[in-house]
Structures are given as C-alpha cells and as structure tokens.
Amino acid sequence: MMMSACEYIVLGVKGSKSVFNADVDTRSDQQISAQEIVSLADKASTVLDLEIRKGLNRLGSRPTPDEIRKIVENVISREASAAAERAVKIYSDDGNSAELCVPNYVAFNSKAGNRLHPTEKPVQLLTYLAELFSKPGDLVLDPFSGSASTGEAAAISGRRAILVERDSEFFNKGVERIKKIIGESQSKLI
Secondary structure, eight states: OOOSSOOOOOOOOOOOOOOOOEEEEEEEEESHHHHHHHHHHHHHHHHHHHHOOOOHHOOOOOOHHHHHHHHHHHHHHHHHHHHHHHHHTTBBBTTTTOOOOOOOOOOOOOOOTOOOTTOOOOOOHHHHHHHHHHHHHOOEEEEEOOOTTTHHHHTTTTTTEOOOOOOHHHHHHHHHHHHHOOOOGOOOOO
C-alpha cells in the first residue's frame, strides 16, 4: 500500500560486540517475547501467503470477490495444519529454546488517534527491536525521544534508557508516561 510519509528508525551498537538475539531461551522467561510473536506469525503466514498466491495465479483472469473469498477460505482450511507446524518448528524438540527469524516485513499497529506525539512509533515495534538487538539490563539511547515510546519499550523489555527531548511539551508527556510505567522513585529525570 502506498504511503503518504515514511519514517526511519536507525539502530546503532556501541563497540564491537553487537547483540543479535536470534535465539530465545524459553526456560528463562514465562512471557512470550516480541521476537517470538513476530516469528510465529511470520512462519505461519508465509505458508498461507504462498498458497494464496498460487491459487490466484492459476485463475488466469481477474477473479470476482466470491472467487477470491473461496480461494482464501480454501487455502486457510487446507493449509492450517501446515502453517501451524511451520510455526511450531521454531522451537527445539524439548521446547527449551526457539530459533527465530527476522522477517523482511514487520507490521505493528500504531495507536492512531491516541498518540502523544505526531510521529510516535509503536511501542510493540520498539520493544521488538530492543529485544532483538540488546540484552536485558543494556542501555538504550534515544536522542529524539518525543513522548518516550522508546523508554516505555525499554522498561517493558527490561532495558535501561537514556531519553533526550528538547521540546518541553513532549518531554513532560514522556516524563508522565515513564512514571506510570516504572514508578516515580525508579526514574531519574533531568
């Protein structure tokens, strides 16, 4: 789908020991991680996507809405087991670890209409990136923090954060956001 705007998120790692959490130890945390959610959905949807494309290609002519509906419904019912099996295969046989993937496309819904900042990034996306490229306890820097979405993601994923925002309105919104998440006593605000 065409966009009227595009935003970039630039990631960097200080030093030579970069982190890429492509594996998850499922014994250490009972909560499902953002990386697991993305990987499970990506693996399952890849099976369905491929089969729906094949079904539409076989038509040769422009399908009617009913033909499209029928193809999609048939593929989902026929391939549900294969899609589920592909998703489950990210986990080891004993279920103690998962080998994750980084898909080419990751969709996260923003909270349209409830934003604290006009270009606010989805916390789910930032949590996914924090978990993928850092370890719990690591320090995350956001030099343009806006309303502190990165700070919320860091708190959710067990990271520490340094947030910088020059606009006092958004700084104050970010302060309130972080206080709600981690509590006033744990935050150091400048």
